[in-house]
Amino acid sequence: MxxxxxxxxxxxxxxxxxxxxxxxxxxxxxxxxxxxxxxxxxxxxxxxxxxxxxxxxxxxxxxxxxxxxxxxxxxxxxxxxxxxxxxxxxxxxxxxxxxxxxxxxxxxxxxxxxxxxxxxxxxxxxxxxxxxxxxxxxxxxxxxxxxxxxxxxxxxxxxxxxxxxxxxxxxxxxxxxxxxxxxxxxxxxxxxxxxxxxxxxxxxxxxxxxxxxxxxxxxxxxxxxxxxxxxxxxxxxxxxxxxxxxxxAIPAGGLTQVVPPPVLAGERIAAIVQPLLPAGAVADQLRPTADNLHLRVNTGGVDVHLRDWRKPPMGTPADEFAGAERLADGTLLLARTEPFGGPSYRNVVVLLRPDRLRVTVSALNPPVVEGRTPVSTPVLTLDQVRALALAVVAEAAPLP
Incomplete structure (x- = not known):
């Protein structure tokens, strides 16, 4: 592991x-x-x-x-x-x-x-x-x-x-x-x-x-x-x-969670992402789920997540998109490289569409393997992550 x-x-x-x-x-x-x-x-x-x-x-x-x-x-x-x-x-x-x-x-x-x-x-x-x-x-x-x-x-x-x-x-x-x-x-x-x-x-x-x-x-x-x-x-x-x-106030029989339909199925996300990977990138261990995708690229990780952001999750800063780039259609875009647990780093692009669909695409560096020199560079550049995020958000359906 x-x-x-x-x-x-x-x-x-x-x-x-x-x-x-x-x-x-x-x-x-x-x-x-x-x-x-x-x-x-x-x-x-x-x-x-x-x-x-x-x-x-x-x-x-x-x-x-x-x-x-x-x-x-x-x-x-x-x-x-x-x-x-x-x-x-x-x-x-x-x-x-x-x-x-x-x-x-x-x-x-x-x-x-x-x-x-x-x-x-x-x-x-x-x-x-x-x-x-x-x-x-x-x-x-x-x-x-x-x-x-x-x-x-x-x-x-x-x-x-x-x-x-x-x-x-x-x-x-x-x-x-x-x-x-x-x-x-x-x-x-x-x-x-x-x-x-x-x-x-x-x-x-x-x-x-x-x-x-x-x-x-x-x-x-x-x-x-x-x-x-x-x-x-x-x-x-x-x-x-x-x-x-x-x-x-909770019913005696417990709560039944209402799950909305995905705005873009994980299998479709995979079909969009794989052709956009750089030359020589090998993707395996593909795990698509509703609105999400994780795949391993040259032993590093790439994640795609889509969320309904009309009501942001708890603990999200109010000014998260302050200073974000605004695209022609009003979509807000943030791009950054950040530490992610111990020696790991990730390139992250976050998009917020005008209808409040939030798309996050991130790429991690390969995990540390004993006896090998750690690789501190994520498997995809920030520009490559940006291209993936824009392709996904362009095809995602409007929020219901």
Whole structure:
């Protein structure tokens, strides 16, 4: 197995342990289903003890106070919520989290509320970008209803064998549930860190709270040495009963994800890409899926991903396309060479079409092979990656 595969597999497993909200593509490590998440932009504000967005319980009701730009909004109290209750809105979800973030500056927030969760089949979840003066970072929450047949112990069990890269502790809660605290890091000196707390309650309620040392899920470039919240702090957030209305709004039978048809099938992407490869390039291990393609070119990797960007995935910077090249039809284009885990580099071209279709094409350098000199140049030049991206976006169907 190549070093690329080891690295990508470890990161994928760590992200999955950190919560089902974020299922990265095996090779591109970009968000998938979260692209349909409801994005909520909030101007920057600092959460302090008095000015925080907090849940105020009074006379059997709750209100969200202190959110910038608006008055208090009602929140159903945990004690009175029922499966027919409206659950939690996106502002209420974000306020429930920010009430725990005293001293952190909240720069951005986004959420999938319970109404959208039922409509799309994605679990309620939210993400905030924070900064404590040591660098920006993501904090995320996912709420789900786990079914007995899912064997959900696998989501919360600590590894049987201790590991220096997986520090895991478990404790029992008063109602007989399990609280799992994890600190995950990648092997080989990779700087990514994911701290998480998962509450697995007897009634099927599953709440995951994760803190990362990077600020967005797209490039996952580290922005600080460690996540901003400790696992103990994450455990307090996960155990907060404020998440119960979101859980109870999920149908008893669980969620069924609605998958839209691809705008360009993986097989067609492969047919477009292969003739455009440079002379002498040998492509093998072709793995096309809906809207995605991974192929190995001269032992390096080339990835193509298409996403509906009308609702960007969680953790995406608001100014991602600031300074982008604007093509004649209004499509925005970004091109860059960037590090990608340890000794790896990749050339990346990102296109955003006027209808908000986002196409990402990237090329990695060949993996390090023992006894050979590392190759630091990606298998395709930036110009070649650009040509591939333009060819793909030209043929992709309009978004429905």
């Amino acid at each position: 190549s070093e690329h595969s080891d690295f990508e597999g470890e990161l994928t497993r760590a992200l999955r342990r950190a919560g089902t909200a974020f299922e990265p593509d095996q090779h591109g490590l970009t968000l998938g289903g979260a692209a349909r998440g409801r994005r909520m932009r909030r101007r920057s504000f600092t959460v302090t003890g008095g000015a925080a967005a907090v849940l105020l319980l009074a006379a059997g009701t709750a209100a969200v106070a202190g959110l910038p730009g608006g008055a208090a909004r009602p929140v159903p109290p945990a004690s009175s919520a029922s499966p027919s209750a409206p659950g939690l809105t996106a502002p209420q979800l974000v306020a429930a989290l920010t009430s725990h973030l005293t001293g952190l500056q909240v720069l951005d927030s986004e959420a999938i509320d319970t109404a959208e969760s039922v409509r799309t089949g994605l679990p309620p979840r939210l993400s905030v970008t924070v900064d404590d003066g040591r660098g920006r970072a993501l904090v995320t929450v996912t709420v789900n209803r786990l079914q007995a047949q899912e064997g959900h112990r696998s989501k919360t069990d600590c590894p049987a064998e201790p590991s220096a890269t997986e520090i895991c502790e478990q404790s029992r809660t008063a109602d007989g549930g399990t609280l799992t605290l994890r600190r995950d890091q990648l092997p080989g000196g990779d700087p990514k860190r994911i701290w998480s707390a998962s509450l697995d309650a007897p009634d099927g309620r599953w709440v995951n709270v994760s803190s990362y040392n990077f600020a967005n899920m797209v490039d996952q470039n580290t922005t600080r040495a460690e996540p901003p919240l400790t696992v103990a702090q994450l455990g307090v957030i996960a155990a907060d009963p404020v998440w119960r209305p979101a859980f109870e």
